[in-house]
Amino acid sequence: MRNIKAKHGFCIRLLLGLATFCACAAQPCLAAELKHAALVLQWQPQAQFAGFYVAQAKGFYRQAGVDMTLIPGGQDVVPSRLLADGRAQFATMFLATGIERRAGSQAKPLPVAHLAQLVQRSALMLVVRADSAIKTPRDLDGKRVGLWDNEFGLQPRALFQRLGIHPRIIPQSSTLTLFLLGGVDAASAMWYNEYHTLLASGLNPGDLRVFFYRDMDLNFPEDGIYTLDKTLAQDPSLCRAVVDASLRGWEYAFAHPDEALDIVLGQMRAAHVPVSRAHQRFMLERMRDVMLPQKPGDTALGTLTRADYERVANALAGQGLIKSAPPFERFSRGGDMPPSPTTSGVAR
Numbered sequence: 401m402r403n404i405k406a407k408h409g410f411c412i413r414l415l416l417g418l419a420t421f422c423a424c425a426a427q428p429c430l431a432a433e434l435k436h437a438a439l440v441l442q443w444q445p446q447a448q449f450a451g452f453y454v455a456q457a458k459g460f461y462r463q464a465g466v467d468m469t470l471i472p473g474g475q476d477v478v479p480s481r482l483l484a485d486g487r488a489q490f491a492t493m494f495l496a497t498g499i500e501r502r503a504g505s506q507a508k509p510l511p512v513a514h515l516a517q518l519v520q521r522s523a524l525m526l527v528v529r530a531d532s533a534i535k536t537p538r539d540l541d542g543k544r545v546g547l548w549d550n551e552f553g554l555q556p557r558a559l560f561q562r563l564g565i566h567p568r569i570i571p572q573s574s575t576l577t578l579f580l581l582g583g584v585d586a587a588s589a590m591w592y593n594e595y596h597t598l599l600a601s602g603l604n605p606g607d608l609r610v611f612f613y614r615d616m617d618l619n620f621p622e623d624g625i626y627t628l629d630k631t632l633a634q635d636p637s638l639c640r641a642v643v644d645a646s647l648r649g650w651e652y653a654f655a656h657p658d659e660a661l662d663i664v665l666g667q668m669r670a671a672h673v674p675v676s677r678a679h680q681r682f683m684l685e686r687m688r689d690v691m692l693p694q695k696p697g698d699t700a701l702g703t704l705t706r707a708d709y710e711r712v713a714n715a716l717a718g719q720g721l722i723k724s725a726p727p728f729e730r731f732s733r734g735g736d737m738p739p740s741p742t743t744s745g746v747a748r
Contacts, residue, residue, distance in 0.1 A: 434467035435638050439490040439646075440482045442623070443473040445667035447683035448592065449492070450660045451518075455649025457663045464641035472671060479626075484510055489631050490642055492518075495621045495704070495712050496551040502731055503722035511629040513733040516643045517704035518650070519622035521690045522614040523591040524555055527579070527598065530609045534585060537611050541565035543585040546572035552588060555613040555620055558715045576601075592686035596679055620712045622690075624704065632733055640737040647702050654688050657681070704732050 441449045452470055455461055461468035471488055473479065479491035480501045493501070495517070501510045526545070528534040534543065537559060545567040547553050560567060570584050576594055579587035580601060589595045591612070598608065613619065625643055632639050653660035661680055668675050691701055699705055706728050713725035725731075 435465055436467045437490060437642060438469040438471055438488040440471040440479045440488040441473045442479060442492050444673050445472055445671050447664050447680040448687060450653040450664050450684055451650030452646055453663050453667050454653045454660050455645045458652060460645040460648045464645040466641050480510055483628055489627060491626050492623050493626050494551045495624055496554050496716060498626055499713050499716055499725060500722055502726045512626045513629050513632045514624055514626055514704060514731050515639055515734055516625040516702040517621050518624055519690050520699050522620050522622060523690050524613050525589050525591055526586045526611040527589045528586045528609050530607055538563050538565060540567045540586055544568045544570050546570045546578060546584040546587040548572050548588050554715060555618045557719055558618060559616060592683040596682045621708050632736055636737045644740050657684055
């Protein structure tokens with residue numbers, strides 16, 4: 401009888417061991433095997449980055465074999481600097497920023513590699529009051545126009561140069577107080593952020609007139625995923641895993657907006673960032689508008705076209721911000737990553 405019990409116990413232990421082995425085989429990305437990586441975002445937690453926070457919260461990075469740390473941006477956080485210093489292996493940047501860093505117009509060139517393009521249509525706009533004398537962009541000549549620094553000034557200056565006009569440029573802060581008080585005739589705004597802030601301040605859409613740069617042949621794709629050449633060369637599979645998990649996070653966020661907003665708002669509260677669910681919902685909806693294809697033939701999520709690249713690179717060169725643009729093939733490196741896996745839990 402004791403022999404039977406012993407055999408019975410052995411069988412149970414054997415079955416438990418086999419079950420554990422099978423579970424490990426089915427989930428090869430055990431904690432000991434995860435590759436550590438950090439991705440720095442352009443700004444503090446908000447719905448502009450919902451896909452990344454969703455990918456982390458839902459375990460998509462871990463399922464792809466990555467132990468991911470998301471680093472929020474801010475006034476003093478320069479994503480390209482964190483890449484250069486090795487504090488992050490991946491970063492989000494505007495396309496114009498990525499080209500400028502690679503070309504090295506203001507400093508030593510940084511060999512950034514573009515892996516995936518997220519925002520396909522520019523969300524940058526100029527806003528004026530509907531009751532002003534400014535009916536078209538040409539009417540901005542001699543007017544006070546609030547502009548942000550860095551890549552945000554590229555499209556406006558390219559527009560002014562093309563139209564042959566000379567607005568009075570006023571440095572714009574992170575708020576639209578100056579515009580609301582009448583201190584400038586036009587202000588810069590992102591569709592998903594500052595525009596909605598104006599509406600939340602009490603203005604109606606009919607109180608404003610907006611000029612989208614994308615409607616004036618100045619459609620500059622914005623947020624993309626970047627790494628350094630050496631990271632891509634050393635571990636192309638890691639780069640593929642990060643891109644695939646991030647895109648999967650974005651697709652999930654757009655398919656489950658309420659859950660995505662819960663995740664984003666949780667990140668905002670943890671970072672002590674003021675929270676407005678209505679504002680973040682508007683932002684997530686607008687991110688869908690500028691990221692996903694709107695009609696047949698539109699560029700797919702994750703893809704950078706040569707035409708978009710050349711449009712931005714030529715504008716940078718035309719403004720004297722870079723001497724020459726790097727060849728498209730040396731900049732857009734998504735093709736240097738291995739094909740996306742098709743196994744369950746990794747493929748989108």
